[in-house]
Amino acid sequence: PGGLAAGPATPERVPIAMFGETEANKACVEIVFAIAMLRIAGIDARMDFVGRSEGGYHDEIVEAARVVGVTEYVSFHQYVDRARYLDWLGSIDIAVQLRYPLFGQVSGPASDAAMCGVPLVSTESLAAGMDIVPLCEVVPDSFSPLHVSEAIRRLLERQAAPPREQQRPGGRQGMAGQGGSRRAGGEEMRDFQAYVGKLVALLG
Secondary structure (H helix, E strand, O other): OOOOOOOOOOOOOEEEEEEOOOOHHHOHHHHHHHHHHHHHOOOOEEEEEEOOOOHHHHHHHHHHHHHOOOHHHEEEOOOOOHHHHHHHHHHOOEEEEOOOOOOOOOOHHHHHHHHHOOOEEEEHHHHHHOOOHHHOEEEOOOOOHHHHHHHHHHHHHHHHOOHHHHEOHHHOEOHHHOOOOOOOOOOOOOOOHHHHHHHHHHHO
């Protein structure tokens, strides 16, 4: 089998990006698996890696995309200048900036996304260390592709919700409500557990 067949995609594309050099501790392969899960769910997710990507780990990402059948939905853009970087931030629906736990870790793109109101998925330690937990959808430090795909799904559901439902506990408005929703409408997302078995069977 050459890959995992994607389900029918929603009419609207969902541009997702990770900024910075692709490295194993940033879980780029796991992000690719999460994109496959989203596409199986009928979400037209497109992943852009914006930053240097080369060498053995780049090859691993490319191979992962091939195995799960999302090669055409994963793109690499290498280094971009500041102006183009800001353009990217303004054009995507969701940023995904993950880190496996390291002491004193920070992420400039995670901070930029949070401060600019770009819906963001990040990890517990990274978000807590940068004091941006209220501004992002947090996944455990021991995350899996399923955690990432569900976090993205929650952000999409929040963006599609009426304004009152976008209000987060404690009075802080959800990211989609900062300056208006990035996406309108949306469909009910199906239960992801059914897709996990398919992906695990393929990767096993």
